Amino acid sequence: MITIALPKGRIADDVLNLFAKMFGYDFAFVNRKLILQKDDFRFLLVRSQDVPIYVLYQAVDLGVVGLDVLEETGADIVRLLDLEIGKCKVVLGSKINEKIDYNKPQIKIATKMPNITRNFFSKRAIATDIIKLYGSIELAPLVGLSDAIVDIVETGNTMKENNLEIDEVILESSAYLIANRNSFYSKKHAILDIYNKLESLIKK
Ligand code: PRP
Secondary structure (H helix, E strand, O other): OEEEEEEOOHHHHHHHHHHHHHHOOOOOOOOOOOEEEEOOEEEEEEOHHHHHHHHHOOOOOEEEEEHHHHHHHOOOOEEEEEOOOOOEEEEEEEEOOOOOOOOOOOEEEEEOOHHHHHHHHHHOOOOEEEEEOOOOOOHHHHOOOOOEEEEEEOOOHHHHHOOEEEEEEEEEEOEEEEEOHHHHHHOHHHHHHHHHHHHHHHHO
């Protein structure tokens, strides 16, 4: 049995489609069920931020999660394969036509990714006050809560509609197949079979 944590939403659907192609089954979650079992596979539907936790504690063998979430969590897991889906960017953004004033003693940054933000600015020795929010990050500079934001951009529409622009791209993200370290050794054969099948599908 191989257990796999998938992040709720489009990535889960894309991954189930890949597995359907690989193994010739129809994989789909029904109703509000969070577990899907089919022969030798058990899929779990979890919040994307929780995927590395399930993998780290070996509640599952494998997981699929964005590189942004992996970098933010910093969990000690095996990164197996870039699935080249769920592409997005982590960016530093601020109000259009207003340069971030780096002469300030401290810059206020609103974000739901405090670790990525801290790493980015500490490498540049820029002092920041990181304000952790849980969503609608784009609001913060508009109401003076922060000078800038570090947030996810997919289409760029949310930033544009809120008169914000990208100052810098911090990270190019996509979804990765990850593995628990112990599972990777104890179930190496089955995991490498999945890895090889996924890789050949992606490279097509
Ligand atoms: C993410 C992100 C942006 C938006 C970007 O938020 O934080 O707000 O998507 O997408 P776009 O570039 O395609 O406009 P999400 O939808 O996950 O909601 P949240 O703010 O509640 O986390």
